[in-house]
Amino acid sequence: MDEGGREYVARNPRRADRTAGSFRINMTTGRRADFATDAAGGDPVSLAAYLFDLSQLDAARRLAAMLGTHER
Structure with missing residues (x-):
């Protein structure tokens, strides 16, 4: 920090x-x-996309899975 x-x-x-x-x-x-x-x-999805070299959509899916909020 x-x-x-x-x-x-x-x-x-x-x-x-x-x-x-x-x-x-x-x-x-x-x-x-x-x-x-x-x-x-400017947001967590953008950060995940950057860090994991993913599209915004794939990053959003990965975050949702990590947080346990993805649809079944």
């Missing part, structure tokens, strides 16, 4: 970052950004 506790600061899991800082997720708004590549998004 950053000093104010509003942003989760991490190494980017999609590339070989050596230190944390360029990848951040705002814990209040859900917006995320990779300042080294200009990749950004």
